[in-house]
Amino acid sequence: MPLKSKFICPFCFEEHKISDVQFRCTNRRCKDVPDLELTRYENGDESIPKMGKPTFKAPSGGLSIPKSARCPECNSITYAIVCPSCHNKLPESTLLGRDMIISVVGSRDTGKSHFVGVIINELIERISVKFGGAMEGFDDTMQRYKAGAYQKLYMDMQKLDLTQSSVQNVNNGAYRPLIFTLKLKHKGLFKDKIDSYTLVFFDTAGEDLNDEDTMSTVNKYICKSAGIIFLLDPMQFPTVRNQLDENTVSRASSVDWKQATRSDDIMARVSKLIRNDRRMKSEQKIDIPVAAVFSKFDAIASLIPEGSTVLENSPHCDEGRFDMADWHNVDSEIRSLLTEWGAESFISQVDLNYTNYSYFAVSALGLGNNPKENRSIERPRPHRIEDPLLWILKENGVIKASK
Ligand SMILES: Nc1nc2c(ncn2[C@@H]2O[C@H](COP(=O)(O)OP(=O)(O)OP(=O)(O)O)[C@@H](O)[C@H]2O)c(=O)[nH]1
Ligand SMILES: [Mg+2]
Ligand SMILES: [Zn+2]
Ligand SMILES: [Zn+2]
Incomplete structure (x- = not known):
């Protein structure tokens, strides 16, 4: 299968460039922060946002994305990739x-x-x-x-x-x-x-x-x-x-x-x-x-x-x-x-x-x-x-x- 350059998020159905995906920290000790994207996706109230581990863009590596990234808050390695618009975790097949x-x-x-x-x-x-x-x-x-x-x-x-x-x-x-x-x-x-x-x-x-x-x-x-x-x-x-x-x-x-x-x-x-x-x-x-x-x-x-x-x-x-x-x-x-x-x-x-x-x-x-x-x-x-x-x-x- 040729490498794809774009994907459709299976949760929110937005189309994105592969290089725009984000990572989410998975270190349990890392501090939760307000997650506006996920709150919006779940139709929640933005004034009392859902909390979640920090999300961040991976350091750019050209067209392909790295398999893992380091959390800027706690410096631990994460493999969890999320959609930039709704912050849901994406399957590998996506x-x-x-x-x-x-x-x-x-x-x-x-x-x-x-x-x-x-x-x-x-x-x-x-x-x-x-x-x-x-x-x-x-x-x-x-x-x-x-x-x-x-x-x-x-x-x-x-x-x-x-x-x-x-x-x-x-x-x-x-x-x-x-x-x-x-x-x-x-x-x-x-x-x-x-x-x-x-x-x-x-x-x-x-x-x-x-x-x-x-x-x-x-x-x-x-x-x-x-x-x-x-x-x-x-x-x-x-x-x-x-x-x-x-x-x-x-x-x-x-x-x-x-x-x-x-x-x-x-x-x-x-x-x-x-x-x-x-x-x-x-x-x-x-x-x-x-x-x-x-x-x-x-x-x-x-x-x-x-x-x-x-x-x-x-x-x-x-x-x-x-x-x-x-x-x-x-x-x-x-x-x-x-x-x-x-x-x-x-x-x-x-x-x-x-x-x-x-x-x-x-x-x-x-x-x-x-x-x-x-x-x-x-x-x-x-x-x-x-x-x-x-x-x-x-x-x-x-x-x-x-x-
Ligand atoms: N005999 C028979 N009845 C079926 C079958 N599938 C669904 N039904 C009947 O059709 C009714 C409606 O089925 P649903 O699957 O709930 O219909 P839906 O399209 O999801 O309806 P909404 O959720 O309101 O849009 C059921 O309550 C069953 O009585 C089937 O394969 N055979
Ligand atoms: Mg139905
Ligand atoms: Zn999405
Ligand atoms: Zn972290």
Whole structure:
């Protein structure tokens, strides 16, 4: 991997030159000082700032940065590198590997938190392994994940609550992204080499995507993402809802569909945000890969024609590469379902705004695992949850595709 000159902070999503990183003293005996950057990042009160060990710029060493630096206060050596704008500790892969921010967006109740909560466990236990790699959490990411979505879904076996707006809830999971390092082995000419990627998941509250002002401050990450996973709840289409019994629909939702924002509106807002950030004209298409994904596939599986590829298990992991024939079938099956369900306006929104997009369908909980009225579920056994992510990784050249 070539040395990078810039990086995106996985906490605050600001872009910086590598040479601008700072160090933080790690000597326990060094005196704490007010940390305004971290206070600001955590939306705290600047008049009663958070305290922390001193941060400082490393003595300049040209383009690359030294591995360690000496604290100007106590003279001890530190290896801890922090972001100059938010003072969060940066993972090594941020400095050496590729930044892969995956945005998961969609209106309220479309299944974003369940998607993220389940795909992380799958990535760690199955997907990364099948692709000859490993994924591990950075800093307190695993603790936060295990105490949050994992505890609820895999230990308590309960469905998750809707996510609260991060405007008021600084400490909720939607505010601090989940940060992982994905390591993949690539066959080199003479020996295998290992590439590392910083994989960042940000589980937005659908509520925060309703308003442009909130979006531009909270959702900077969308503009920097390597791919956007746009979730759609199929039961928000009247034609689908009318073919299912009421009980199935209500168990697969947490709010009444009438309260949900239209997916086309969210798509329009997200696209406008990216264009503003990149100073693009409104007729220019955005080149970030967009996976438009039907969630809660288990609830609508009965409506899918027998013999459809999307009913079969995902083949990519077993093949250890992205299966193009399977992808092509699923994409065209979902496109024709969307047309059948009267979602032409969504299709044209996607087409008008993006150069590279594809359609998928997933279930985070799995076939026959629609939550009970008392919110209980069986252990998640997802259906095709990896497809949209693997496609984004393929589009970014991270994994290979079958010919
Ligand atoms: N049957 C089924 N229901 C699901 C699945 N995923 C989510 N749901 C249902 O959809 C509801 C909303 O899911 P969430 O993941 O909380 O939705 P969200 O997009 O995070 O919503 P906000 O946080 O409000 O933006 C859940 O309470 C479940 O009832 C799934 O894979 N299958
Ligand atoms: Mg949520
Ligand atoms: Zn930062
Ligand atoms: Zn010190």
